[in-house]
Amino acid sequence: MRVTRYTDYSLRVLIFAALKNKEQTTIGEIAEHYQISKNHLMKVVQALNNNGYLIAVRGKNGGLRLNGDPADINIGSLVRETEQDLPLVECFGEENTCVITPACELKKIFSEALDGFLKILDQYTLADLVPKKRRAALLQLLDL
16 A cells, blocks of 8 residues: 555644644745645645644634644544545446456455555554654754
């Protein structure tokens, strides 16, 4: 399973916001500290705001911050929301044209693997990504 850049950036934005605690940040600040495109982050932040992970405030003193406690943000749920292509093989989809599907075990095996992957992610929250023992290192790496 490969996680898309979109999901990666979603996780990074949430990590950054968690490190800032209740303090507001901006897309520009996040892009600068991660050295990634501000344009890529705009779509990610908009979706995170729409899905209730962030609170975005517009205007002169605007910015964004986490909407709640990092311990309440489940990583498995976030990945399910951000990954558009969770079906791993063609036979998962409605437009399956594979001729061996009726006798093939691949769908079952990949389904079990995907379920296992997501079950592991379900065991973690955003708080697990910014533990106290790593907080200082993360802040230093991001120059915060």
